[in-house]
Amino acid sequence: xxxxxxxxxxxxxxxxxxxxxxxxxxxxxxxxxxxxxxxxxxxxxxxxxxxxxxxxxxxxxxxxxxxxxxxxxxxxxxxxxxxxxxxxxxxxxxxxxxxxxxxxxxxxxxxxxxxxxxxxxxxxxxxxxxxxxxxxxxxxxxxxxxxxxxxxxxxxxxxxxxxxxxxxxxxxxxxxxxxxxxxxxxxxxxxxxxxxxxxxxxxxxxxxxxxxxxxxxxxxxxxxxxxxxxxxxxxxxxxxxxxxxxxxxxxxxxxxxxxxxxxxxxxxxxxxxxxxxxxxxxxxxxxxxxxxxxxxxxxxxxxxxxxxxxxxxxxxxxxxxxxxxxxxxxxxxxxxxxxxxxxxxxxxxxxxxxxxxxxxxxxxxxxxxxxxxxxxxxxxxxx
Amino acid sequence: xxxxxxxxxxxxxxxxxxxxxxxxxxxxxxxxxxxxxxxxxxxxxxxxxxxxxxxxxxxxxxxxxxxxxxxxxxxxxxxxxxxxxxxxxxxxxxxxxxxxxxxxxxxxxxxxxxxxxxxxxxxxxxxxxxxxxxxxxx
Numbered sequence: 001x002x003x004x005x006x007x008x009x010x011x012x013x014x015x016x017x018x019x020x021x022x023x024x025x026x027x028x029x030x031x032x033x034x035x036x037x038x039x040x041x042x043x044x045x046x047x048x049x050x051x052x053x054x055x056x057x058x059x060x061x062x063x064x065x066x067x068x069x070x071x072x073x074x075x076x077x078x079x080x081x082x083x084x085x086x087x088x089x090x091x092x093x094x095x096x097x098x099x100x101x102x103x104x105x106x107x108x109x110x111x112x113x114x115x116x117x118x119x120x121x122x123x124x125x126x127x128x129x130x131x132x133x134x135x136x137x138x139x140x141x142x143x144x145x146x147x148x149x150x151x152x153x154x155x156x157x158x159x160x161x162x163x164x165x166x167x168x169x170x171x172x173x174x175x176x177x178x179x180x181x182x183x184x185x186x187x188x189x190x191x192x193x194x195x196x197x198x199x200x201x202x203x204x205x206x207x208x209x210x211x212x213x214x215x216x217x218x219x220x221x222x223x224x225x226x227x228x229x230x231x232x233x234x235x236x237x238x239x240x241x242x243x244x245x246x247x248x249x250x251x252x253x254x255x256x257x258x259x260x261x262x263x264x265x266x267x268x269x270x271x272x273x274x275x276x277x278x279x280x281x282x283x284x285x286x287x288x289x290x291x292x293x294x295x296x297x298x299x300x301x302x303x304x305x306x307x308x309x310x311x312x313x314x315x316x317x318x319x320x321x322x323x324x325x326x327x328x329x330x331x332x333x334x335x336x337x338x339x340x341x342x343x344x345x346x347x348x349x350x351x352x353x354x355x356x357x358x359x360x361x362x363x364x365x366x367x368x369x370x371x372x373x374x375x376x377x378x379x380x381x382x383x
Numbered sequence: 384x385x386x387x388x389x390x391x392x393x394x395x396x397x398x399x400x401x402x403x404x405x406x407x408x409x410x411x412x413x414x415x416x417x418x419x420x421x422x423x424x425x426x427x428x429x430x431x432x433x434x435x436x437x438x439x440x441x442x443x444x445x446x447x448x449x450x451x452x453x454x455x456x457x458x459x460x461x462x463x464x465x466x467x468x469x470x471x472x473x474x475x476x477x478x479x480x481x482x483x484x485x486x487x488x489x490x491x492x493x494x495x496x497x498x499x500x501x502x503x504x505x506x507x508x509x510x511x512x513x514x515x516x517x518x519x520x521x
Contacts, residue, residue: 128392133398148452151450155499196456197455249426
């Protein structure tokens with residue numbers, strides 16, 4: 001079993017998050033990588049390990065070439081999706097490489113071009129079951145899948161429109177304080193209701209943004225991190241949860257369609273970190289949709305199961321609340337570079353220099369990553 | 384309410400029996416031919432039994448809605464603006480617990496969809512093919 005406080009995130013960087021950008025994935029990954037390496041006080045020649053993401057479409061050879069790297073000693077590719085890959089599994093692989101002595105400084109780059117033809121729904125259309133059975137009845141696309149989860153959740157636990165709206169309103173309140181966020185205009189219930197309905201009960205405001213952008217981070221051994229430019233932000237806990245339902249049947253045939261493997265990942269992460277949810281100062285939660293963010297908030301133990309709507313409506317996740325959540329606006333208001341911008345924000349909050357949106361005395365932050373049939377919980381600490 | 388028009392890939396033999404059933408006015412799903420266990424959607428390999436064979440079996444035409452959504456903006460590839468809104472339900476046949484078949488809620492103009500609503504299978508013509516449809520019994 002891997003142990004906490006052995007690795008640190010020593011550098012973070014990103015590109016601007018744009019509704020429609022001019023650059024492709026490779027160029028955005030390169031820019032974000034160079035920014036992260038510089039933030040770590042390193043040169044590209046000092047990067048000797050790489051964790052690629054199979055959905056980025058570019059391997060470590062291309063990235064190493066693009067950043068002008070030195071000798072590569074380790075590379076691996078995440079085999080999970082979304083936030084699980086970028087904010088969970090990539091760290092697990094990096095820790096294994098560093099602790100085995102295979103690499104000193106591991107780069108984790110990712111970028112997404114949501115506006116590329118085929119968009120973010122293209123991989124669903126390639127699933128035979130979806131193309132064969134679901135698409136002909138119009139059941140297609142993440143907002144539609146997650147809308148059915150929201151209706152089922154509301155059936156089982158209750159959720160008013162006001163409670164649902166309080167989730168994107170919470171994240172928007174943080175985005176207002178975040179200069180790099182894509183959506184910074186304030187959102188109240190009235191403006192929420194003006195957002196176009198996509199698939200009941202989900203409005204556009206209940207969905208993550210369309211973003212062209214990239215992010216990257218550098219992972220180093222904890223001993224190395226102590227001599228690097230920033231306060232040490234270490235990985236204290238890390239848990240991955242998986243179920244064996246393939247993506248093609250995931251949204252219809254699982255016994256409970258919104259029962260992501262988040263309780264498993266959270267339990268593992270808290271055990272590794274030796275802490276409880278009450279010890280956290282803040283959290284970053286993968287907010288592809290209001291319903292998925294809501295359920296993960298419960299799975300992380302930030303509130304009781306079924307009480308997420310009341311938790312958000314009471315303002316607990318907002319600036320000044322007892323458990324600040326998605327403090328740069330998350331994926332719904334900050335930008336959608338799956339999992340990556342949430343992890344970067346966690347690191348920055350723990351460094352403690354985020355101005356108006358800085359959470360006071362931030363020492364411990366959970367980052368939840370969702371990938372459909374997989375989930376990660378990462379607990380970062382300022383050492 | 385509209386009807387989504389998106390041709391199924393019935394050339395895929397995995398789904399031929401499903402569409403044959405719709406044409407015949409029956410809801411058919413797949414089961415392990417040896418044990419009768421429902422295996423749905425039809426996978427390329429029955430879990431743990433690569434030599435096992437799937438067969439199509441008729442299921443109850445009545446059941447309940449596990450969940451639903453009314454699609455206002457269709458995300459299907461292409462232009463489908465004229466086909467919305469429509470309501471999709473996940474139908475659980477009475478005699479196949481745990482199995483869910485996605486389909487269109489038909490005759491839905493005055494129906495308030497809800498989880499647990501009682502439904503009856505009623506296939507719908509969608510362009511030049513039939514799709515699964517379900518009418519409210521409530």
